Amino acid sequence: MxxxxxxxxxxxxxxxxxxxxxxxxxxxxxxxxxxxxxxxxxxxxxxxxxxxxxxxxxxxxxxxxxxxxxxxxxxxxxxxxxxxxxxxxxxxxxxxSPGADVLRSTFQGAISNLSALPLANGFTPQCNLHGNSVTVRLTFAAGTGPILPGETLAGVTLQLVRPAYAALDETYYLSNANEVVASVKVTDL
Incomplete structure (x- = not known):
């Protein structure tokens, strides 16, 4: 089979x-x-x-x-x-699967700030990707940011320190010091 x-x-x-x-x-x-x-x-x-x-x-x-x-x-x-x-x-x-190109080092997403503090360009939280905690660096488009509490910013690039699996249209959570600070919906791989 x-x-x-x-x-x-x-x-x-x-x-x-x-x-x-x-x-x-x-x-x-x-x-x-x-x-x-x-x-x-x-x-x-x-x-x-x-x-x-x-x-x-x-x-x-x-x-x-x-x-x-x-x-x-x-x-x-x-x-x-x-x-x-x-x-x-x-x-x-x-x-x-053999030859499958499924692990990513970067992806684009819409970040929703769930914390009480602004999220700055270059922020490096942990991203929980299916139980795999990976450090990511957030990069905003020129002229945007910070993301204020309660706001969502689309088009954010997430650079992973090591390749991991992320699925299009899925939502993951970002944490800092074991506290969830934001969610990210994957918009482009």
Missing amino acids: TANPTSPLVAYVNQTFYKPSLGTFADCQVLAGRLAFGDMVEIINGAQPTPAQCTGISVSQVPGLWPVPECERSQSVLLGFKDLPQRDIEDGFYIT
Whole structure:
């Protein structure tokens, strides 16, 4: 069985572990696309992608169900990789379809200030992208800003310190010192 090739797989690795004779396992959240048993994937860690074959899938919402033939978006899954050394996958990595260009270093968004203080050009909060906290730098268009409390500014560029997955039209939250200060709706990738 092969997953739908028109929707690239993107899964965020929450935790990994190794079982002798069984291989390496990754507890993941599927963010987009589908994955079928036997499909080839790439492990993305910011360096050269590592190819791997999925040799097992268990859907976390269905205890005791192993294996299942495929998984899809919004499912928490345990993925097995029999021939993948544990050193090749770690917490915080992504698993994607081979050749998929789904991780971004920048995106555009509309920022809504939820704090009591103005947000300035160059501000560097944390952005929670599907459980992955990434530092971002806000860059406003020339002649705009700051964003006053309660205001929204469109066309803000968000520069991520490391590539991450963001989906068009989804809303994420920005935080500073563990306090939510703004929301951002992705308008362009």
